[in-house]
Amino acid sequence: MQISDKNNIELLRTMKRIRTFDETCQKLFVAGRIPGALHCYTGEEAIATGVCKVLEPSDYILSTHRGHGHLIAKGGEFKYMLAELFGKSTGYCKGMGGSMHLASVKHGILGANGIVGGGICIAAGVGFSIKYQGTDQVVVCFFGDGGISTGFFHEGLNLASIHNAPVVFVCENNLYSISMTSKRATGLDKLSTRAVSYNMPGETVDGNDILAVYESAYNAIERARAGKGPTLLEYITYRWRGHHAGEAGDGLFYREKKELESWKTKDPIRRYQALLLKEGKITEEKIEKMEMDIQQEMDDAIEFANNSPYPKAESIIELSMLKKE
Amino acid sequence: MQISDKNNIELLRTMKRIRTFDETCQKLFVAGRIPGALHCYTGEEAIATGVCKVLEPSDYILSTHRGHGHLIAKGGEFKYMLAELFGKSTGYCKGMGGSMHLASVKHGILGANGIVGGGICIAAGVGFSIKYQGTDQVVVCFFGDGGISTGFFHEGLNLASIHNAPVVFVCENNLYSISMTSKRATGLDKLSTRAVSYNMPGETVDGNDILAVYESAYNAIERARAGKGPTLLEYITYRWRGHHAGEAGDGLFYREKKELESWKTKDPIRRYQALLLKEGKITEEKIEKMEMDIQQEMDDAIEFANNSPYPKAESIIELSMLKKE
Amino acid sequence: MREITVREALRESLRYNLAHNDKVFLAGEDVSVVGGGMGVSKGLIDEFGEKRIVDTPISENAIVGLGIGAALTGLRPVVEIMYIDFVTCCADMILNQMAKIHFIFGGQVKVPMVLKTVSGTSGGNAAQHSNNFYPMFLNTPGLVVMAPSTPYDSKGMFNMAIEDDNPVIFIEHKRIYNIKGHVPEDHYTVPIGVADVKKEGQDITIVATQALVYDALSVAEDMEEEGISIEVIDPRTLNPLDKATIFESVKKTGRLIIADESCLNCGFASEVASSVAEEMFDYLDAPVVRIGSPDTSAPYSHPLELEYIPGKEEIREAIKKVKKI
Amino acid sequence: MREITVREALRESLRYNLAHNDKVFLAGEDVSVVGGGMGVSKGLIDEFGEKRIVDTPISENAIVGLGIGAALTGLRPVVEIMYIDFVTCCADMILNQMAKIHFIFGGQVKVPMVLKTVSGTSGGNAAQHSNNFYPMFLNTPGLVVMAPSTPYDSKGMFNMAIEDDNPVIFIEHKRIYNIKGHVPEDHYTVPIGVADVKKEGQDITIVATQALVYDALSVAEDMEEEGISIEVIDPRTLNPLDKATIFESVKKTGRLIIADESCLNCGFASEVASSVAEEMFDYLDAPVVRIGSPDTSAPYSHPLELEYIPGKEEIREAIKKVKKI
Ligand SMILES: Cc1ncc(C[n+]2csc(CCOP(=O)(O)OP(=O)(O)O)c2C)c(N)n1
Ligand SMILES: Cc1ncc(C[n+]2csc(CCOP(=O)(O)OP(=O)(O)O)c2C)c(N)n1
Ligand SMILES: [Mg+2]
Numbered sequence A, B: 001m002q003i004s005d006k007n008n009i010e011l012l013r014t015m016k017r018i019r020t021f022d023e024t025c026q027k028l029f030v031a032g033r034i035p036g037a038l039h040c041y042t043g044e045e046a047i048a049t050g051v052c053k054v055l056e057p058s059d060y061i062l063s064t065h066r067g068h069g070h071l072i073a074k075g076g077e078f079k080y081m082l083a084e085l086f087g088k089s090t091g092y093c094k095g096m097g098g099s100m101h102l103a104s105v106k107h108g109i110l111g112a113n114g115i116v117g118g119g120i121c122i123a124a125g126v127g128f129s130i131k132y133q134g135t136d137q138v139v140v141c142f143f144g145d146g147g148i149s150t151g152f153f154h155e156g157l158n159l160a161s162i163h164n165a166p167v168v169f170v171c172e173n174n175l176y177s178i179s180m181t182s183k184r185a186t187g188l189d190k191l192s193t194r195a196v197s198y199n200m201p202g203e204t205v206d207g208n209d210i211l212a213v214y215e216s217a218y219n220a221i222e223r224a225r226a227g228k229g230p231t232l233l234e235y236i237t238y239r240w241r242g243h244h245a246g247e248a249g250d251g252l253f254y255r256e257k258k259e260l261e262s263w264k265t266k267d268p269i270r271r272y273q274a275l276l277l278k279e280g281k282i283t284e285e286k287i288e289k290m291e292m293d294i295q296q297e298m299d300d301a302i303e304f305a306n307n308s309p310y311p312k313a314e315s316i317i318e319l320s321m322l323k324k325e
Numbered sequence C, D: 001m002r003e004i005t006v007r008e009a010l011r012e013s014l015r016y017n018l019a020h021n022d023k024v025f026l027a028g029e030d031v032s033v034v035g036g037g038m039g040v041s042k043g044l045i046d047e048f049g050e051k052r053i054v055d056t057p058i059s060e061n062a063i064v065g066l067g068i069g070a071a072l073t074g075l076r077p078v079v080e081i082m083y084i085d086f087v088t089c090c091a092d093m094i095l096n097q098m099a100k101i102h103f104i105f106g107g108q109v110k111v112p113m114v115l116k117t118v119s120g121t122s123g124g125n126a127a128q129h130s131n132n133f134y135p136m137f138l139n140t141p142g143l144v145v146m147a148p149s150t151p152y153d154s155k156g157m158f159n160m161a162i163e164d165d166n167p168v169i170f171i172e173h174k175r176i177y178n179i180k181g182h183v184p185e186d187h188y189t190v191p192i193g194v195a196d197v198k199k200e201g202q203d204i205t206i207v208a209t210q211a212l213v214y215d216a217l218s219v220a221e222d223m224e225e226e227g228i229s230i231e232v233i234d235p236r237t238l239n240p241l242d243k244a245t246i247f248e249s250v251k252k253t254g255r256l257i258i259a260d261e262s263c264l265n266c267g268f269a270s271e272v273a274s275s276v277a278e279e280m281f282d283y284l285d286a287p288v289v290r291i292g293s294p295d296t297s298a299p300y301s302h303p304l305e306l307e308y309i310p311g312k313e314e315i316r317e318a319i320k321k322v323k324k325i
C-alpha cells in the first residue's frame, strides 16, 4: 500500500503526539493534578493513528475509557482535552465529563465511555443513521479485548450486520482487561474469529505495525463506505502503563516484567521512525523539530488548562435537562 | 444409533403427551380458562422429547416461555402443570408463576423464563456449580432462535466455554421470534455457526426428526458428562400455532399458509409413528391405547386442576421474602 | 366530538410525526406487521415501509443503542421496548448513556429520542411481565418521563415527546389502551411538566397516574354522594414533576392520597409524599397515604392478581384514613 | 481493642466464610490478584486458589447468572459487580431473576447468594462511576439490601449476608473503606432489618447511611455545643427497613432528617420520609428534610463534585430548617 510522504510524516507525528500527551498525563496524575480514572494509551498509539488517518473529518468514532489516542488522532486538540482533564470550563465537556467522557462532537468524536462496551450498540445506531440519511460517512467503534465479552458486543455487531451498516469495529487487544488475559476470558487465539457469528469479515493484525494497521483499516473503511457492510478488526498490542494511572508498578503484579520489556522492544513509534529514517523519508533533525513542536503544544496546553476557570456550580443544574426555549 | 424398543415407544408417548397437553391448553385458553401468555409447543415436540430422553433424573434443564414440552419430557406431571396454569395452589409454583415460570425443582427443572434468553447465564452458573461440586450431572439450556440475539447468549456461552462446564445449549429454531424470521434477525443460514465464537462444537439438526435429535443430543450430553465441555445444538423446527395462544389465526398474518401446511406434513409425531409402524415396533392398537391413556391423563388433570383451591391471598406476602426460622 | 381510544390516539401521533418529519422512524421488536407489543403501530408499515418502521432482533441494548446513535447524528428516533419489564435488558443504555450523554458531554449534543414502553399488571402475565419499573428512571437524572392516562393526553404528549430535545421515556399502560375519549384531529401538544386537574374538589387531593386516574375519578364520583369533594390530579409527566399544581391543591384540601401502580418502596408515590411532607407540611391536616403495588412480586393466579393490583378499594380505604372526622 | 478498617473487616468475613464453608466462593472481575474493584479480596487467591476465587470476563450478566445458577444448585456464591454503576449491565439478572425466583417458583427454591458492589461519588470518577443505583433494588421486591457504615457492621453484616437464605445486595461505599473501628476477632453476625442508634439524642432524628453516618455524627457533636441533641440512626439494612426504631425516635424528637447519598427523586430518603409522613404524622413537629445527591448527573470537575456530594453542610442546613425555634 502506497502512502504519501506527507502522510508518512503525519502518522509519525500523530503517534508521537499521543505518546507525549498520555505520558504527560500519567505524570500529572501521579502529581495529583488530574483526578478520577486515567487510562494511558502508551504503547498502543499505532492503532488510533492508523485507523483515524483513513477517516474523513465528517466520519464518526466511538471511543473507550482508554480514549485519548482516539481523540487526538481524530482531530482533538491538546488544550481542550487537558482542560477537561483538569475539570475546567474550557474543556471539551466543560469539565463535566473528564477522561472517561471526552467527546468533541464537531470532530465526529461521539465520546469516550466509562462503560466497557458501552459504545458498541451506539455505533451500530450511528451506522444505521448514516445509511438512513444516505450519506457516505463511516463510523469506527473502538473497544478493548475486555469489551468483546459484553452483551453489547453481540447485540451491536449483529444489528450492524443485518443492516449492512457502515461500521468498522476495532478491537484493541492489549492482551489484558485489567488483570484478566484475553485468552483466559475467551479461550480464543484470535478474537476476530467472532466476526463469523455476524456474517462479516474479521481480521487479526499486528497493532504495533502502523502500516499494517493503516492498510487493514483502509480496506475495512472503504468497504463500509462502499456500502458493503461492517468489519471486525482485531489489533494485537500491549499497554506499557498500568491499567489506570494509579495502578501500582505498571501492573507488574499480574504480568511479567519480561513480557512488558519484550513489548517495549516492539514500540510502534520507534519501529516506524526507524523505517522512515532508513527509507530516507525523514531526518533526525526533522524528528527533533517535530518533538520540540509537540512538547511546545503540550506545554501550551498545560498553561491553557491551568489558567482556565473551573465551571460554575450552576452549570450542573443547567446541564441536567434541556429547557424549551 | 440403536434405541431400545422400550425407549422407542417412550419417545412416541412423550411426543404425544406434549401434543395433547398443549393442544388442550390452547383450547382452554381460547375458552378463557387459562389467563396470561400461553405459548404452545405444537409441532416442536421432537426436540424436548429427544433431548430430555438422554438426561438422567438428576440432570438439570433451564426452559423458556414455550416450555411445557421441556417440562413434560423431563418428568413434569400434567396435573400439577395444569393446576399451575389454572392459578391453583396445587400447581408446581402454587399458582404464583403460571406458564412462563413453570418449574419443578425436584425434577431438575429450574424454570421456564418470561425473559427471552433469561435462562442462558443461569445455565452457565449451573454448569459451573456442577463442576465445582464434582458430580457428573449435566444441564441443558433451551432457548429460541430469538434468544440467540440477546446479550445473555453471548455472555452465557462464553462463561460456560471458559469453564469447560457441562452445559448443552439447545437453540430451538422455529424460524420465527414472533414475526421476525431468524434469517432476518441474524443474517445467518445456520445459527450453530456461532459456536465457533465460543470455541465449542456446533451442529444444526432436523428438529422434526426425533432420532436425529436424540443422537445429536446424546453425543453432546455425553461429551459434557465426560468433562469435555459445552456444545451448541440448533434444531430446525416450526410452530403450528400462533406465537401465543391468543394470537390471531395461528400467526398467518406474518407467515404463509403454504409454509405452515408444508411443515405440517413434516409432523414429527406422525413421521416417527409411521416409522415405528413400518418397522413393526408398534401396532395400531397399541397406539390407540396409548392415545386413550394420554387423554385420560389429560382429563384427570383438568379435573384435578378444576377441583383445586386458589392460593390464599396471604401467600403473596409469605413468599415475598424468606424469614429466619 | 370525535372519540377514539388511547391506542388509536398514540397511533395517530406516530402517523402524524412519521408523515411530517422524515427524521422520525420507529424501531423495536415486531413493530411492523404485529404493530409492536400492544398493537400501537399496527398498519403503519403499509403507509411508511420498512425504512421507517424497523423490526429489530431481540436485542434490547441494540434497540436503545440504535436510538441513541441515530439521535446523536440528527434523527429523531422512536424506539419501543415491548414491555417495561425488559428495560432491565438495556438498563445501561438508558441509565448510563441515554440519560447522561447530554450532561457528560457538557451540553455539546442533545439526544432527542423517545423510548416508548408499557407498564402495569394485568391479565395473569405474572411477575416478569407485570413490573412497573419506572421509578428507576425517576431516580436517574436526565430523562423526561411521561405517563398519560387519557386519549387526549396520549396524543398530545406523544407529539410533545417527539418534539422535545431531551430523551423521553414514554410509558403506556396495559389496562387503558381501549379507553375512549375526545381527541382533536388537529395536531397539538401537551406541555411537559404540567399536571392536569382531572376533577376539582375541596376536601381531599388524590394524585393519580394512568389506570388509577380512572379509579380515582370513579371513587371521587361516589364520594360526592357522601358529601366528600375530591380533587383528582394527574401529573401526566412524572419527571419533571409539576409540584406547584399538587402543592396548590394540598394547600386547599390539607389531605393527600397518592395512587400510582409502581411498588411502594421508593416508588413514585414516595416521591410525591415526601415532597409534600417537606414543603407543604404546615398545610397538611392528616397523614399522607400512599397507594401502590405491594412490595412483593406480582402473582400469576387470577384472584391474587386482583388483590395485588391497587384500585378503587385501596382508594376508598385511603379516603377513610385521611378524611375529616 | 483491635481496630481495623472497613476493607479489612470485609476481607476478614470473606476469609472466614471461605475457610468454614466450602460451598462459598467469590466470583467477579479481577477479584483474584487485584482483589476486585476496591481491593477487598486482595490476597485471598493465595489462600484459597482459583477454584474459590474466580476471575470472570467483563460479562455482568454472566457473573450474576453464575451466582444464581450456583445458588439454585446448593452453593452459596458471593459475586462482585465492580461498581454499582454496572448493575445496569445485569439489571435483568438481578431484578427479574435473582429477586423473583423464590416467589415465582412458589417457594420451591431459595437463592442464597450475595451480590457485593460499591456505591458513592468520589475522586472525580464522573457520572458513570458515581451512581448510587440502589433505589431500584428497594423498588423491586425480593432482595435484602444491606449498606453498612462501620467496620463492625461491615463484618457482621457480611457474615449475615452469606448466612441468610435470601438473595442479598451488599453495598459498600467508596469513601469509607479506610475508616477504622473496633472489630472482634470472633465470628458474629449483625441481624437483618435491625437499625443501630449510633448516637442517642432528644431533639432531632437523623437517619443516615454509609458515609453520611460519619457526617451526621460529626455535625451532631458540634451541635451538642449549641445545646441541640441529635439522635443518629443508621438503618444498616435498607430492605427490610427497621421502621420501628426510626418511628420510636421520631416519637421522641418530632423532627426528622434523612441523609442518604442516592439521588433524591424516588431515592431511599423518599421512602423513609414518606413512611414517617404516613405513619408518624401526628408526632412530627416540623417538616421532614431529605438530603441526597441532587437530581443531576455527577460532575467530573473537582470543585463541582464537592458541591454535588451531600455532606455536613447539607446536614447543618437541614438542622436549621427543622430545629425548634
Ligand atoms: C461494564 C463494565 N464493567 C466493568 C468495568 C470496569 N473496567 C473498566 S476498564 C476494565 C477493563 C477493560 O479491558 P479492555 O476492554 O480490554 O480495555 P483496556 O483497559 O485493556 O484498554 C474494566 C473491567 C466497566 N468500566 N464497565
Ligand atoms: C428480553 C425479552 N424481550 C422481548 C420479549 C417478548 N417476547 C416474548 S417471546 C418473544 C419471541 C421469542 O422468540 P424465540 O426466542 O424464537 O422463541 P419462540 O417464541 O419462537 O419459541 C418475544 C420477543 C421477552 N419476553 N423478553
Ligand atoms: Mg485490554
Ligand SMILES: [Mg+2]
Pocket (backbone or CB within 6 Å): B144, B145, B146, B172, B173, B174, B175, B176, B177, B178
Ligand atoms: Mg423462535
